[in-house]
Amino acid sequence: MQNLQTKTVREIALEMPITTRVFEEFKIDYCCHGNTLFDEACRNVGAEPEVVMEKLDGVIETLGDREHDWVADASLGELIDHIVDAHHVFTRDEMGQLTPLMAKVATRHGDHYDYLLRLKELFALLVDDLGPHMMKEEMVLFPYVKKLESQHMSAAIPPFGTVQNPVRMMRIEHEAVGDILKEMRAITNDYTLPEGACPSFTALYHRLAHLEADLHQHIHLENNILFPRAVELEQKTFPLLVE
Numbered sequence: 618m619q620n621l622q623t624k625t626v627r628e629i630a631l632e633m634p635i636t637t638r639v640f641e642e643f644k645i646d647y648c649c650h651g652n653t654l655f656d657e658a659c660r661n662v663g664a665e666p667e668v669v670m671e672k673l674d675g676v677i678e679t680l681g682d683r684e685h686d687w688v689a690d691a692s693l694g695e696l697i698d699h700i701v702d703a704h705h706v707f708t709r710d711e712m713g714q715l716t717p718l719m720a721k722v723a724t725r726h727g728d729h730y731d732y733l734l735r736l737k738e739l740f741a742l743l744v745d746d747l748g749p750h751m752m753k754e755e756m757v758l759f760p761y762v763k764k765l766e767s768q769h770m771s772a773a774i775p776p777f778g779t780v781q782n783p784v785r786m787m788r789i790e791h792e793a794v795g796d797i798l799k800e801m802r803a804i805t806n807d808y809t810l811p812e813g814a815c816p817s818f819t820a821l822y823h824r825l826a827h828l829e830a831d832l833h834q835h836i837h838l839e840n841n842i843l844f845p846r847a848v849e850l851e852q853k854t855f856p857l858l859v860e
């Protein structure tokens with residue numbers, strides 16, 4: 618593989634999306650704090666860069682970069698539809714189903730494992746953040762970006778001034794989500810189940826870890842692909858718009 622030392626994990630994830638599988642495995646943050654050079658990002662999670670590199674080579678060799686063509690060639694409208702259909706719908710469904718499951722597990726096992734009570738609080742915070750966040754994207758930001766792409770100059774100047782304002786806000790909210798996910802993972806010792814955990818406890822951990830991985834992909838598509846392209850398109854369309 619090419620020399621990764623000079624690249625950030627964000628750049629690597631953008632060039633070869635399949636690498637995000639390895640970043641997930643090593644818990645390397647490529648979405649919210651992805652502007653970190655590869656070696657440093659590995660060491661931040663206590664992993665040897667050579668070991669991660671070996672894994673990356675294996676994944677690229679067996680799976681290739683099939684996703685790359687799709688994302689690179691997608692219009693902004695197609696990217697947005699994919700984000701909403703694949704990630705927003707899944708996140709809403711999981712938040713709806715996991716809320717009662719989380720409550721059930723915390724009620725049954727919270728006496729014995731008190732971190733479950735904090736986990737329940739954190740999950741409630743996550744739901745409270747993500748619901749309005751996705752709504753703002755769907756109601757305000759995404760429609761403007763779609764209009765900008767389809768109508769160019771005849772798209773109305775948005776009430777928020779420039780797309781850079783909501784983009785900045787969405788990035789801040791993504792960081793908050795990233796921090797909550799990190800704490801959830803830390804207090805559950807990387808979602809390690811206690812001996813003899815019941816099926817509800819097991820399902821909860823499994824699904825929270827899956828939701829976390831999906832949110833990382835989702836935020837990566839927005840922070841690293843959609844938002845920069847939307848800002849660039851707006852600057853080309855309305856060069857005089859300033860922040």
Ligand SMILES: [Fe+2]
Binds near residue numbers: 700751754835
């Ligand atoms: Fe989103």
Ligand SMILES: [Fe+2]
Binds near residue numbers: 754791836
């Ligand atoms: Fe978002």
